[in-house]
Amino acid sequence: MQKSQLPLLRDVVNNHEIESVLPCSKEQQRALTSGENIELHTILFELRDDGTISVDRLRRAWQHVVQKQEKLRTIFALGLGGIDILQVSLKNHEAMFSHVQYREKDDIGIKVEHEPLPILVPGAPMHVAQLYTAEGSPLLFRLCYNDLVIDDDCLIAIQQDLPLAYQALTGLDPSPTSRLQRGVPDPLLKRMKNAEPSHIGLSMGDTQKTMIEYTYVTKSGCLGETLLLQCSNNGFLPTNMIQALWLILLAKYLHLEQPCCMYRIASDGTSPGSSNNSRFLRREFLCTSLVAGDDYFVDLVKKLSNQTLRDGELYSSADVASTYDSERICNSSVCWYGTTIASGEAKHALRMNPIKAQGSGKHDATLAVIYTGLELKIQLQTGGKVERWLAKSITEMFAQSLEFVLSNSHCKIKDIPSCSLSDIEEMQKWNGGDLPREESCIHDMIREQARLRPDAPAVFAHDGSLSYAELEALTSRVASALFTELSLQHGEKVILQLPHSLWAVVAMISVIKAGSTFVSLDENVPLERVNSIASKASARFVITTSASAASYDGIGLQSIILDQAFVDNRTQSMAENWTSPDVTPSDLAYVIFTSGSTGMPKGCAIEHRAYCSYALTYGPAFRLGPDSRVIQSTSYSFDVSLKEILLGLISGSCLCIPSDYELMNDLGGAAARMQVNYANFTPSVASQLNLESASCIRTLVLGGEALTSSIIAAWVPRVDFLFGGYGPSEVCPTSAVVGPLSLRSNPKNIGQPIGNKAWVVDPIDHNRLVPVGAVGELVLESYAIGRGYIGDDERTAKVFIKNPTWCTWPVFSAADPRKKRRMYKTGDLVARCGDGSLLYFGRKDMQVKLRGQRIELGDIETHLKSLLGVDLVVEAGIPRGGGDEDKILVAFICLGSQLPIPTDLTSIDPEIQANLHIRLGNCEEKLAEKLARYMLPSTYLPLHALPVTTSGKRDRRALQGIIASLRPVVTDMEHQVATLWSQVLKVKVEDLSLDDDFVKRGGDSLAAMRVANMAKEAGLMLTFRDIYRRSRVLSEQVQICLKGPAVTTLRARKEPRIARIPKPSRYRGGGDEKTLLKLPVVMG
Known part of the structure; x- marks a missing residue:
């Protein structure tokens, strides 16, 4: 129905007797002038009578109700000039009532569901009543209406009045109305302010646009009676219990402390405990509360009951809606549908049992609990933002929680089951089977490639090349020297701080061959931090270059210069006569240091067998093999570099290693010159690459940070295979894989766990699993888990856990109940999708x-x-x-x-x-x-x-x-170089000044690379080293580009910028x- 279709008021006056004319509200005006069709709500009732229901008598009863209810006789019309829209109440109106009779004795409910909705006639009231009958089936009464006129009070009166009119037992006195307080008092405003945004299903991946309804019928026939009895005994409404359970589920699914939702209440002043169960659609209000596990469930219900009483008696829902935008704070609502038996002493009372309600999508999720007198139904109606699997999980979780609290009325919130039985079955399906395990050493698996393919290229670097046979011989030669000359102890940690080069790879393999453990660091890590790491690792030696060797003297590290001269000074016979130490799979291979919350770096120790178990599955998963030419571009402080190097060599690939200069200034060109076809990049690096120069890359793995739709869209057409990799350092480099990615891929989806089992637990208590679709902390179970943090038993014990409580559940421990299962708490918040993949939501800590x-x-x-x-x-x-x-x-x-x-x-x-x-x-x-x-x-x-x-x-x-x-702040500047900064740092040119420092302005090494690439394309003589190290100030870079004195006409900023x-x-x-x-x- 459009505004242009509305009749003029004068035409209505000429054709009808008018009872009243009122202006429209802003909401009505907006809906009628939006250009969109008016949508219908529907309510379906099952009609029962101890005798036979007369269709003609029901038709006349409905006419009686329409005559009583003014809103059922209200239409919209255009006022003078055809501009303003008015509400016009007609004195008399012949009700629209249709009767459809089916001949078959089939399920009438299914047939009604497929009946098309009626079309509203312009100039007529916005409702249609429909009756459906079939031989041997109960009558179904469907009311189709729009809520621009027919509000909840009107619907409540209909459910009361129709049975009464059918029995003709009363004169149908007008229903009482409560006195509403205009405006919203402070307590309600405070409640709204404290509520956390609670949007169910908004980020759960690809969603269906069609309406989804999932109905769960409880198996216990007396559950509805138990619910009503408990509510009556405790003095609260069924709605309050529904609210409490829904808030608990929202807290659980969305990882919130104070969730909120909308709920519906009656406005007839009926008090809790009343026998009148006719309230089924109500005015909407916001309910919210802190959900604390140690609180008793009944106390939460009572708190919400007090909110409901105050809302229903004092506040206008229109006032609340105008004060607070409920759609921004939440997208779900709850309501209770109870049976209705008309009052009076009629021998044959007509009963209206609500069995289904469908709205037009005002909320993305509407939970309805329906009690028909015979069974209790839990129905979740959702829009396009909640998938069917999630609707199923939520509904079954709610049903199980309801059954639990009705059987355990004095339970604490934390005692309510953490996930449903069907969710547990799904978890077992995803996490069933044995974990891959490889009891080997890293260098032995690389040696196997040398045996199988001795002449195949292993390393192709800017400073030299090695076949697999040459790599095996060279690393043995270096390892023998390290072991015999330096007296390296078994398992001793050795710092590696080298530039990107052939020698960095040789150093890693040589150290583990010598029975020691390497700690790889980027060459730009500050000396004081190197000292902290060396102290934590109890390291005596650092393998480095001749240019950096002297800098370690002051921190007590003995430098080992690894280069061609080091090798030339040791004969091959030394390696041939050397007996390598007995390195076992349980020995440490490397320690990767990351930032620590106490100010001290933390070092995660990885054993040989952990990495080899990882390599067993992830090489094939990433399509990595002998034909792969892998660019080694990642910083050595970052564990992805070990995926490039160690996993690449174990898989028989060729490592392509550009110089640091090339990596920073011409990464795409270096990849092309080295004929790279395989790369591991962070999305930040991939986004700044020149796509044309990097066209040689055929397989790209993105990881280390969140994916974006734009980066996926940029690379999908350019490569044969695009993957996303996720994984903490503590569980080797990668724990989940998503891909091959397509243009429709959800960037938040980190994929399926491979080589490990993924569990999603309560972020506060890892002994409690969360339901499928709920946000929780990701816990990984795998043989690729590291040993722990060196020198930090307390922190290790907090995150490297054994046998959480749920491990002992028979469904998860049938194979070996006594087995010690080791897991790692990642600290990452994820949700498990219906297909078993994981969606990433961020960190639970700092x-x-x-x-x-x-x-x-x-x-x-x-x-x-x-x-x-x-x-x-x-x-x-x-x-x-x-x-x-x-x-x-x-x-x-x-x-x-x-x-x-x-x-x-x-x-x-x-x-x-x-x-x-x-x-x-x-x-x-x-x-x-x-x-x-x-x-x-x-x-x-x-x-x-x-x-x-x-x-x-x-x-x-x-x-x-x-x-x-x-x-x-806004200042003047030199445009020639500032334009490059502005495009990379995403600031306006006018916001920069000549004395700005590139790093202090937010620029990092990746941003400097992008500026260097853009400068090269623009013909400017500006390199990465100029931008990031030598001349970080804008005026100095202008001087380099122009090969003249720095521009000094602009005022230098002496005071801090203010914003x-x-x-x-x-x-x-x-x-x-x-x-x-x-x-x-x-x-x-």
Whole structure:
């Protein structure tokens, strides 16, 4: 129905007697002028009578109800001039009532479901009543209506009045209405403010656009009676119990503390415990509550009951809707449908049992609990944002939870089953079978390739090439020298800090052949951090280059210069006469160090057998083999480099190793020159590659950070196979694979676990599994799990766990109940899809991925606090207008009393500003000595106090919102080079000044590579080293490009840049709670 189809008011007046004329609400005006067709809701009732129901008598009863209810006689018409739309109530109207009689004795309910909806006639009331009958079947009464006029109060009255009119027992007095309080009082506003956004199913992958309905009929026939009895005894409504269970499920599925949903209540003032069960569609309100596992379920229900009483008695749903946008805060609603028996002493009472309700999609998920008097149905009606498998999981989980609380009325919330029986069956199906296990050593598996294919190329590097036979001989020669000359102890850790080269590969294999363990570091890791790692690993030696050897003298490491001269000074006979140590599969092969929350790096120790078990499955999974020419481009501090090197060699591939200069300035060109056909890149690196120059790559594996739709779309047409790889360092490089990817692939899907079993557990308690589709912490079970963190038994025990409680369940332990099962808690939040694949939702702790590097925010915080001596938080976020690849680190500095809230919110006190700028300048220099460059914050923001959530925890979402609002200051600049910066750093040219520092502006090594590539294409003499190391300031880069003196006409920035930030919702500081408004920001 469109506005143009509405009749004019004068025509209505000429043809009908008018009872009243009212203006339309804004919602009605918007719906009727939107150009979209008016959608219908439907409610289906089963009609029963102790005798035979008369169709004619029911038709006349319906006419009686229409005459009583003014809203059933209301139409829309155009006012004077045909512009304004009005509601017009007719004094008399012949009800639209149709009767369809089926001849067959089939399931009448199925037939009605396929009946098309009627078309509303312009100028007629917005409802149609339909009756369906068949021989030997109960009568079905369907009401089709639109809620622009027919609201919940009207529907309640219909369910009461139709049985009464049929029996003609009463004069149908008007239904009482409650007095509503205009506006929304503070308690309701506070409740709305504290609610967390609760959107079920919005990120669960590809969704169906068609409506999905899943109905679960409880097996216990008396369950409905039990529910009503418990509600009556405790003084609350069935709706309240439904609300409580739904909030618990939302908390479980979405990993929330205070979820919320919409619910429907009656407005007739009926109190809880009343025998009137006619309330089935109600005015909508928001309900929310903290869901704490140690709280008793009945207490949560009572709390929600109090909310319901206050909502129904005082508040107008229209007022609530106008005050708070419910669709932004939640996308689900719950309601209760009860049986109705008309009051009075009729011998043959007509009973209307609601059996189905279908809306037009106002909410993405509507849960209805229907009690027909004979059975209890749980029906979940969803739109296109919830898949069928998820609807099934949610509904069965709700049903099982309901049965549990009705049988255990005084249970705690944490006692309610964590997942349904059908979900457990699915988990067993996905995680059944034996795990792959390979009791071998890495160098032995590489040696097997030398035996099978001795002349095949193993390494093709910028500084030399080796066949597999040559690699085997050379590494044995180096290993013998390390073992005999240095007296390396069995399992001793040896630091490797080398540039990308043939010698880095030789060093790794030689060290493990000598029975020791290598610790590989990027050559740019600061010396102080090398010292921390060496101390943690109890390392005595570092294998490095002649240029860097002297720098280690001050930290007590003995340098070993590994180059051709090292080999030439050792004869081949030494290796031939050398007896290699007895290296076993249980020995450590390498230790990979990552950022640690205490400020100290943590080293994950990987055994030979763990890596070999990983290699057994992942080589074939990634289509890696003897025909693969793999580019080795990843930093040696990053465990993906070991996937390139070790997995590549175990699979018989050829490693192609460009120089560091080529990797930074011409990665695509280097790949082409080396005829690379296989690559492992982070999405950030892949996004800055010149696609034409990298056209030789036929198989690409993306990993290390989140995928995006744009990166998938860019590479799918360019390669034969595009994969996504996921995996923490603690479980070898990769634990799940997704692909080959297509243009329709969901970038959040990290794929299926391969070579391990994936379990999704409660992020708070790993002894509780979560349902299929729920967000939880990913726990991996595999023989590829590392031994633990060296020198840190406490941290190892926290994340490397054995036999969680659910391992003893018969369904999961039938093969060997006594078996010790070892698992790793990743700290990653995921949800399991219906096909067993995993969707990634982020970190549960303070660990983030920044351009492929895993960073523990607590590590940076610890060092910063020691330098500044104030409370602070480091957070990662995306500035306005950026994407995942533009994520930056921001340090929020809490100055407390040092930064009073000013009356003029546009500036910081000049003295505080100057002092803070000096302190930050000194701090940055000292921090750069302790942390890797990629761990340095790019921006520092002073706050009066740090925002917290309603539960008192740090509100990191609020901090991320602040980052998203950052605006740099506007200055003049040299356009020639600044344009390159602006395109890569995603800032306006006008926002840069000549004294800007590339790194402080958020540029990292990947961004510098992109600028260098763009400069080369533009004909500018600007290299990666110029941008990132030698001349990071813009004016210096202008000087290099123009081969002349730096431009100095623009004013150099002497003071910190200032930007404004929006207020966080709440913060704690200085005793009582205040509002934080537009505090200024210092950007370092």
